[in-house]
Amino acid sequence: MSLANKEIGPPVIELGVMGWLRKNLFSNWYNSLLTIFGVYLLYILIPPLVNWIFLDANFVGSTRDDCTNEGACWIFIRQNIKLIFYGLYPTEELWRINFVYLILFISGVYLLIPELKYKGWVGAFLLIIFPIICVIMLSGGLGLEAVETRLWGGLFLTLVIAGVGIVLSLPIGVMLALGRRSKLPVVSILCTIFIEIWRGVPLITVLFMASNMFPLFMPEGVNFDKLIRALIGVMFFSAAYLAEVVRGGLQAMPKGQYEASQAVGLTYWRMMTLVILPQSLKMVIPAIIGSFIAIFKDTTLVLVIGLFDFLGIIQFVGTNPDWLGFSHEGYVFAAAVFWVFCYAMSWYSQRLEKKLDTGR
């Protein structure tokens, strides 16, 4: 019986390209209609876009007169690239930023290669030593010339704000989530108030407060750097959102996991760090990355307090009389770069989810 069954193959129509097309695109009349409509839509949209971005676009030259105006004028981006990537950071000091990028890139690639060992040490280096290197390299010290933060800008500034916001907000968010669920009423109430206040205020308000009102409350002569104030604002704002995401993960944990940890004698912190958090953080990876992506994009709001982030500086160079009328190119470029960063985070989160999946 079973032998005989093996010899009968599936119907031919189910297999191959034709089978796939039939099953997925033309399974019935409205599906076929949708397929045809979809193909038509792509046909009228894609060729003009490709023409504008690539085929008719101008890549070579140095002024706007080199642009034919039939397609995009990427010369505009090329001529302003230093401003767009680094802001007003002094040209002779740019190697410092690039050096930091290089370290970040090498450690990042190292962490992504599964075969390599000592990942823990590289991670610890990134989280503990690398930030110190960043501060010294970027703002000056140890013989390096000081570069004021008002000169920081462009994609570099966006990465600084988003990076600091993301890296610091996660641990703060986790602590707030644990605090909110604490059995100690004082801790729980304080954490709840903190979270709800930050979540109840738009980020733009937070940034205004940090930039304009905060100094009013400080004693005379105390003057925090504007960037640091914005960083603190972004960090707490993001932490409050993450706290609720993490709390969701904590609440999804079965009670049995807490009881089993207690029964083998783990203390509260051991239970949390060894058993509960690894599982609940894993559960909410998509939501955490969602928060990170949101924060990355929200950094564009720092423009309102006079910091020129990536998008801000692109808008700014678009107002340069030499380059008026190229805002389309600027926005398309900004969108593409933002997409690359956000998609990278999204891709990494999917990879992480797969890697950490142990079944349930």
Next chain:
Amino acid sequence: MSSELMIEMKNVHKWFGELHVLNDINLEINKGEKIVICGPSGSGKSTLIRCINRLEEHQRGNIIVEGTELTNDSRSIERIRGEVGMVFQQFNLFPHLSILDNCSLAPIWVRKLPKAEAKEKAMEYLKRVQIDDQAHKYPAQLSGGQQQRAAIARALCMEPRIMLFDEPTSALDPEMIKEVLDVMVGLAQGGMTMIVVTHEMGFAKEVADSIIFMDEGQIVEAKNPKDFFDNPESERTKTFLSQIL
């Protein structure tokens, strides 16, 4: 028979809100004794054993485990949890850790054993429950019976002097109950002090020194297996036995 007192419960009461779940429980358990607790659901039998390692807090009376009285002092709780192992109905293995790591986690972090030694010992206990060949799998890859045996090994790795079993076979498919009961019988023969909440009366007959019947938060009857099955005194016990046997 040594008669070293391991667990002592004196006039223990517990309420869940208005509900009186434990009503004046008095119990003495000596070293090496095996106690089986049975009773209808909601009778407080699980709550009783969960009070012994403070997964539930009793509100009145005294619970003394190996000379240490359970109080709110976290040191007394930690000390007692180190001596008392527990096996749950739903296994409660840590799904993000391999079976081996499940077993070596507490010895490493609570007992402070070196990693290699803890894993070695974990393998020993996994061999004893006959799943050493599954040590590097994750809990979700194991059958229910294997998971429960892993959970028993995890508890044993802390080298407890007392083992609590909270309906260890109730969540298992029938064909897997025996493999878990066999492990428990082996443990009993090795001289472990055990308190087992179960409805497996065959197991009770075979290993129990004494069977306790609970109803509505009270110990109704406590006898050796022969008297318990042959001459139950209370009507409630008789009704219960007629229903499950």
